[in-house]
Structures are given as structure tokens and as C-alpha cells.
Amino acid sequence: MAIEIHVPVLGESVTEATVGKWFKSVGDAVAVDEPICELETDKVALEVNATASGALTEIKVEEGDTVGVGALLAIIDETAHGKTSPTPTTPKADVAPAAAAPAAASDAAPAGGVRASAAKIAADKAVDLSKIVGTGADGVVTKADVLNYLEHGATAPAAAAGSNDTGSTVVADASPREEVVPMTRLRRTIAKRLKDAQNTAAMLTTYNEVDMTQVIKLRNQYKDMFEKKHGSKLGFMSFFVKACVQALKEIPEVNAEIRDDAIVYKNYYHIGVAASTPAGLVVPVVRDCQDRSFSDVEKEIVRLGGRARDGKLGMDEMQGGTFTISNGGIFGSLMSSPILNAPQSGILGMHAIKERAMVENGQVVIKPMMYLALSYDHRVVDGKGAVTFLVRVKECLEDPQRLVLDL
Template sequence: MADILTPVLGESVAEATVGRWAKKPGDAVKKDEVLVELETDKVSLEVAAPADGTLTEILAGEGDTVTPGAILGRVGAAGAAAASAPAAAPKAEAPKAGSAALLEVKTPVMGESVAEGAISSWRKKVGDAVKKDEVLVEIETDKVAVEVAAPADGTLAEIVAADGATVTPGQVIAKISTDGSVSASAPAPAAAPAAPQAAPAAAQPASNHLSPAVQRIVSETGLNTSGIAGSGKDGRVTKGDALAALANPAPAASAPVAAAPAREVGPREERVKMTRLRQTIARRLKESQNTAAQLTTFNEVDMSTVMALRNTYKDVFEKRHGVKLGFMSFFAKAVVAALKDIPAVNAEIEGTDIIYKNHYDLGVAVGTEKGLVVPVLRDVDTLSLAGIEKGIAALGKQARDGTLSLDQLQGGTFTITNGGIYGSLMSTPILNMPQVGILGMHAIKERAVVVDKQIVIRPMMYLALSYDHRIVDGKEAVTFLVKIKEGLEDPQRFILDV
């Protein structure tokens, strides 16, 4: 007997609602076959069978609220009796004589809270020879790109999920012939076209299959979801759909207005579909603006002392630690010192509660060819300058190579972004939700400043702190930025902890 358990639901997600069961007690199930869908505040998750056998019992019915680790049901040995109504498990169909030895290529688990991805582009075509562990296709998710490799040597016999298709973990996306029945020199015959599917159903009524997050929005705002075209699975209204409807209420109309057709692209234009990562970046940045009471405060810092230290010790530092001494380690140290003094900037809002973080995990924004990603450097307060430089260098390389894991992109408490490397003189960075603070670094420029009543030339940098005014007051924000300025202009404070 194997328990079907509620999986970990994702960062800061404590419960889920049971959706539709795909099987009923007494049905035969296969290992990794999807049995039930769970809806959380953020995503929908599919729960698969832990083993081959028979679904003997369902303990959490549709609409029930469950927590991670809760038992949803049980799978017994093949032919086991169901708890509610005995039913003989149907026998598996024996393979037909002469059938090709086809090995299925499945979508892998793509990380915590990632329920689906999009096929980017196949690197092989049907009929091509493949080697075990050779990359066949890349799947783009909301956060990272996942490479899918061949499970064995053979020939690519069938591509089930074409370029652009949306896939879920465990879904079959291709089949490989391992017995030579499909020749590598000639493509395999195309599969028979699938029967035409029925037209998508209209948006479901507001009362059907609303996730807890959407139900909360409805109860708090009185939003009518009946007129919202859901973008979720089976046309369900998602949290993003509800927030978008609140931000842009549709005007009353006597008849539905047809969507405007896509504009024709001229001979000197090119239409390119946004990648899944870029769509996610756009959606989250807009959600951040719509959710937080964002405000930005500015200051400037004299970089003379840091630059002098760097120039004096950069060679011996690199020789000793094997990494170059940059500015980011000084900024990280200054930020951690400021966060300890102003804990509200190292917090987050959850409902009507404030969660103060007693750890200092800094997100460092990295620009890549595919878009902006923010990997997280953990426990920065425990790291030396060398440890910070090594950590940032490693994360930056992984970001550019596309090898970051989902764990490396989650859980940051504060973010630093450096537009100065591109020449930015001043900007107002957008919060990386659910964080309530982000520091913007900018280009260092020599400017005339007054020091001890004398006009001198100093290397100056503008600093920008964007913060969530819902929990961070103006006094706290300004003090936080002054603390960073003081730390950078007098780095000995790091040593003395003052």
C-alpha cells in the first residue's frame, strides 16, 4: 500500500485546494500517471501515482483544503479492492507482436512551484540518430530553461509535443526507437492526425474552480469573475487574471467586443513571440507595480575610499583568493549592515502580517541574452569579501550559461541591481516581489563636490532605493540609504561593526 501525499507546494504556500480526480477508486493506475490536480494561491500542481497498482481509496475529495504531507489517497497492489466500492482492476493490454521497442521521453520535474513549460525548439528531427544523454530539446519555464536529454541510444521515432507546445511534468514529449525498427536514414512515418478537438469552452462561471487566491480577491473586492476569460487550465480564472481585471476594469457593454486582430507586420518589421521567461518578467514587474506602494529615494556616495582600497590590494587579493576584487562585495557588506539596523527593509508582507527575516540572502540582478534573472547569494552576513566575490562570480556565470537551478532563484530577502555597468547614471528600480526593498547602483562619474569648504573632484555614484511604502516609512528608507553611504565612504565600519 502506497500513500499519495500532498507535495511541497512552493515557497510561502501553506495549503492547496483539491481539484478534479482523474481516477476513481478501483481504477488501475501506472506509476507517474497524473491522479489529481491541486490548486494553490500561485499555481496548479499535478500529483502523480507513486507506484503501479489500483487506486484503493480517496481521502481528500474535490474542494478539500490540504497541506504539504497530507495523505490524498492510497494505491494498493494491482487488483486490490477499492475502499468504497470493490472493482476489479482492468488488465494491462499486452504488447502487440512485432511492435517497435519505443522508449518514451518525458518532461522532467521542472522545479518547485513550476507546473508547466513551453517547448522551445527541437534539436533533432524524426528519423535522426540520438545518443544517450544527448540534448534533444529545451523547455522554457517561468524561471529557467530545462534541457531534456535522450534516455538511451536509438532513433527519434516520434515528436509528440511540437515547438511552442505547453507541457507538464511527466508528459510524454517524444519516443525513441531502441531496436533499429526505425531507420536513422529515413524519417519515421508521420502519426495519423489527431481528431479535431472541440472548440474551447467559454469562460467558466465565477463559482467554478476558483483557487483560494482568486476566492480571496473576490471576497475582498467583490470582483465579478463571470466576465473574465481565464488563462488557466481549462479556462480557469487565475490570480493574475483577477488582478488584471481589477487594474483594468472592462467598461459596460451591451455585447461582447471582439478582440482586435493582430496588426500586419510590414516589410521592414519582424514579429517574434515573447519567450516564456520574458512573458513572466513582464507579468511580474507589472504585478509588482500594481501591488506595492512603490517609492524611490536617492543619495550619492563618494567612492574614493573604496576605489583606493581596491587599487591598493586588487593584485594581492586576486593572487590570494583566485578572484578579482570588485565593488559588489563592498556594497553587499554595506547593505547587510543597513538591513540589520533597519529590519523593515528585510521583511515581506503576507496578508495582514509582516514577516521579518533574520537571514540575509541577497538577490543580484544579472542581465542575460534571454532576459533578467536574479540569482540569490545565501547568508551574505557570514561571508568575507572574497566569499561574496566568488559567490557572485559563480552565480553570474551560471546565469549566462543558463544552468541556474530554481533553488538559486528563490528566497531572496533584498536585491541589488547594477545599472552602472551599462552606463546608467540614475534609475528607479522596480521591486522584486515579495521583497520590499531594492538597491540600484549606477555609473561612477567624477564630479565637483564641496569637501571641508573646498571644491574638489571626487568619483561619485548615485544610489537609488526603491521600497514598499506599505511597511517601510520614508524615515526608515532614507536612514537605510544613509547607512549604506556611510559604510562605503568608511569601510572600516565593517571591521569594527559600527
């Protein structure tokens, strides 16, 4: 019996996606719930799973094609027995065309694998795939990589060196000076949203600094006990989430948004925690942080971060945030001005903790300091509110007992 695989519902207001890559080729065996392809939407990359076991007999769309919700992707024959692929990312049909290249070309496929569309072009143009460095996930060679190689790097490395008429050696630059790689749908959406935020909001940033001594001391004192009891490590982010909730309760406009001609104040605290992934920046949301304990916050951040890195975040896990925290400090950033995550009115930027000389009671002492930055929409938040918000966050972090006592 033939089973049709269609594009699933992609989420609220999302009507189309781009076919990112096929994990299976025509003739491959598939099992129920096994991923057969990946779709890229404006917000996430998601896998489409087989709804039946059998053999993949037809693929209806190519990698890079745009498809709408409900579009036919592939057909599975439940009565057939297909061949088994070596790995999900390197189907046999993907690397087979490399063997059809001229004898002068190497038969070795790139370690990261080859997408079917890339292999087809390479076979048609007699391109040696082993000479192409893949830019896809895990080093997979994409269609864009092959096209770029044909345009800029078609000279074989063996011909890179030679002699001119004067007898001197001439070394050619075999690598292209520029690479043209099409933006993914997710990257295009990130770029558009960031620019829209700059164009729409009256964005301003205020700064402060916080002494992290007490948080570090408390974390070091209880981190082993915390992990033993709750099964998760005690990080810094849970302190910042809880401190922001305290500050947002006092300065509600930072937790608000403009909707039409009204300001909507929210009495719940869905905190977005920005995460960097190979596909781009995503902001999964930790919901109802006002009702969560430190351990609940830590576990949810770890869970969402893992799903973000694996490209498995659902649309519902990234929608509905009321405030965002971005931690550039993990990459070494000392200070930056984060861009608002529209339609939110505030975003807190964390940065690297650095020991600095500070004056305390007339004495110079060394303290672990962090710069904080709050970018806010001045249409909603006045300067006084923004500064007060940062001061409250600073007070909670420099005296973390406030968080326990809800002060």
C-alpha cells in the same frame, strides 16, 4: 528498447512549460545526458537531457507547444544507430528543407541555424531562408521570423529597385517597418511581475550619492593579491552586498515582507543580484550573505552569473531572496528608480561611477561619485527607515573598514 523522455519536474508551483527548441531531429544519434531540447518556463529556460544512448525515433511535440509536467516529449530507441548532427543548434533535419526551395532561392542556410518548425514552413511556402535574419538565440531563425517575413518582407531584394512610368528609379523598402515577435514565457512573466509590483506595493524611491574613492583605492591595492589567493576577481558588488547586509541588520523592515495580514521579518540575508541575459532579466540569489566572506560572495556571484548567461539557472537558485541589488551602471545608467522584486520590500539600484566636482572643506575637488536609489514598499518601510538604510550603505562604502570590523 524504446525509452520515453518526459517533461521533468519544473520547480515549486510551476506546472507547465513551452517547448523552446529541439537540438535533435528524428533519426539523430543521442548520447546519455546529451541535451535534446529546451523548455521555457515562467522563470528559466532549462534543457532536457537524454536518459539513454541510441537514436531519436519520435518527437511528440512541436516547438512552441505548451506541455505539462510529465508530458511525453520524445522516444529514443536504444538499439538503433542514428546519424550525427553537425552541431547542437543546427540539426541536419533543420536545414534540409532549404534544399527543397525553388531553384531561384539560395541553398545557403542562415549562419545561426534554423529551427525545425521554421524550416517546415519555409519549405511549404517556398521561402528562401538565406534572406531571413534570425531573432532566436545565436541568430537562429524561428517560426515567428518566417511568418513575419511572409507577412511583411516577401518581396525579393532583386525586385526592390525598378522604374516607374516616368522612367525614374523607384527603390522599394525591402525591410519591414514593424516586426511582430511573440513574447517568450519568461518575458511575459517578467512583465506581469513588474506590473503586479507597481499595482500592489506602495512603492517609493529615495536617493543618495556615495563617494567611491576608498572602495576604489582598497580594490586597486588588494585586487591582485585577492585574485591570487582566492581565484576570483575583487569586484564592486561584494562591497555593496556586505554594505547592504550591515544596513539591513539595523533597518530590519527593509528585509521584511507582507504575508497575508502580517509582516514577516527575516533574520537571514539572501541577496538577489539582478543579471541581464539574452532571455531577459533574472535574479539569482546569493544565500546567507551574513555568513559569507568577500571571496565567497564574489565566487558565488560569478558562478550564478555564468549559469544565468548560459540559461542553466535552477529554480532553487532564484527563489527565496529577501532583498535585491540591481546594477544599471554597467550599461551606463546615471540614475534610475528600480521596481521592487515582489514580495520583497526593498531593492537597491547601483549606477555608473562618474567623476564630479564636489565641495570638501570649502574646496572644490574631483571625486568618483555614484548615485544610489532605494525603492521600497511604504506599507512596510517608513521614510525614516529608507533614508537611514541608504545613509548606512553610504557610510560603509565611504569607510569600507566598517565592513571588516562589522560596524
